[in-house]
Amino acid sequence: MVDGASRSARAIADARRIVLKIGSSLLVDGRTNTVDHARLEGLAARVAGWMDQGRQVLVVSSGAVALGARRLGPKARAGSLEAKQASAAVGQSLLMAAWAAAFEPHARITAQILLTRDDTETRRRWLNARATVGALLDMGVIPVVNENDTVATDEIRYGDNDRLAARVAQMIGADLLILLSDVDGLYTADPRSDPEAVHIPHVETLTPAIEAMATGPNAGAGMGTGGMATKLMAxxxxxxxxxxxxIAAGRSLEAGESFADLRSTLIDPATTVRAAYKQWIGGSLAPRGTLVVDAGCARALAEGNSLLAVGLVSADGAFGKGDPVGIVDGDGMEIARGLVRYDAGELSKIIGVRSADLAAALGYEGGPVVVHADDLALRRP
Known part of the structure; x- marks a missing residue:
């Protein structure tokens, strides 16, 4: 039998791409509403260590509103949405400066990414965000993500950074999501009010019974919007x-513990990253257009290659960049679905065009790939 700590250690050791979400209660001193630099430096050292081992790490960081409210003083205490957005605008620069300073001793560069719900739910914006974040990770940069509270309204907000972190993990194909806050995992009941509550170190499947164990926000933390319920949603x-x-408590790191040794709850994935993404493309998205390909292109797709402009015979539909399209052969049989990298107007200019002639046909350098193999799901006979 594998104990909880061993499972957690293995999950971290096996992960190649990690999303680390850190709550406000860990980053901001509740007494002074200032950055807890010592904790940030400790977290930065651990992240840098993971990166030295070849892992890619993205940080989802709360704290901007609390830091901005302190800097603004009484002006930010109105409690309105506008006051909160103003606090976020002021505090975000303070938060990023603190992260940059924490990673500087490790010669690591940070990058600010601000997202709203639309950025992970609108396909074109999702693709653009994924491409940018992927490029940063490949360059060895640490993206620091937060919700764009300055422009987000109730209609387009995530509402908490747990769910934002999960959407980001989904977007970039992460292997492991670490939710670091002031709670050390899931219990059978709220341990603050029930002394008989039992810690659960490992969850194989999220069932309704497991989800019923979740409680609301930790009011004693004094900041943040998430609780165990939002963590299980994430x-x-x-x-x-x-x-x-x-799911782990970050305060224990002050005692010198590693992430792998923290008391925590590990929740297993329901599938693989690749299978989940392919299933989403092939089974969850209604095509907004149809691309007809020649026989050579159809064979190339079946062998796992990308769809190139040269293999196109025709295109139908009013689709935009990032929209799902059906891909059919000369007999009209659908052989795949994928996310197209050109809109319908652009694609009409490059049907059957060889890679060397694409720039001239488009008027700019757009690349030969119409649907990348990573964004393509083959239809099984």
Whole structure:
């Protein structure tokens, strides 16, 4: 039998791409509403260590509103949405400066990414965000993500960074989501009010019975909007995307513990990252257009290659960049579905065009790939 700590250690050791979400209660001193630099430096050292081992790490960081409210003083205490957005605008620069300073001793570069719900739910914006974040990770940069509270309204907000972190993990194909806050995992009941509550170190499947154990926000923390309920919601999003979730308390790191040794709850993924993404493309998205390909292109797709402009015979539909399209052969049989990298107007200019002639046909350098193999799901006979 494998104990909880061993499972957590293995999950971290096996992960190649990690999303680390850190709550406000860990980053901001509740007494002074200033950055807890010592904790940030400790977290930065651990992240840098993971990166030295070849892992890619993205940080989802709360704290901007609390930091901005302190800097603004009484002006930010109105409690309105506008006051909160103003606090976020002021505090975000303070938060990013603190992260940059924490990673500087490790010669690591940070990058600010601000997202709203539309950025992970609108396909074109989702593709653009994924491409940018992927490029940063490949360059060895640490993206620091937060919700764009300055422009987000109730209609387009995530509402908490647990769910934002899960959507980001889904977007970038992460192997592991770590939710680090002031709670050390899931219990059978609220341990603050029930002394008989039992800690659960490992969850294979998120069932209704497991989800019923979740409680609301930790009011004693004094900041933040998430609780165990939102963490389990985030874990379900991650699990369905092939990503494991580790829920742990960050305060224990002050005692010198490693992430692998922390008391925590590990929630297994429901599938693999690749299978989840392919299933989403092939089974969850209604095509907004149809691409007809020649026989050579059809064979190339079956062998796992990308769809190139040269293999196109025709295109039908009013689709935009990032929209799902059906791909059919000369007999009209659908052989695949994928996310197209050109809109219908652009694609009409490059049907059957060889790679060397694409720039001239388009008027700019757009690349020969119409649907990348990573964004393509073959239809099984």
């Amino acid at each position: 874990a379900r999003i991650a699990a369905d995307a092939g990503c494991a979730t580790l």
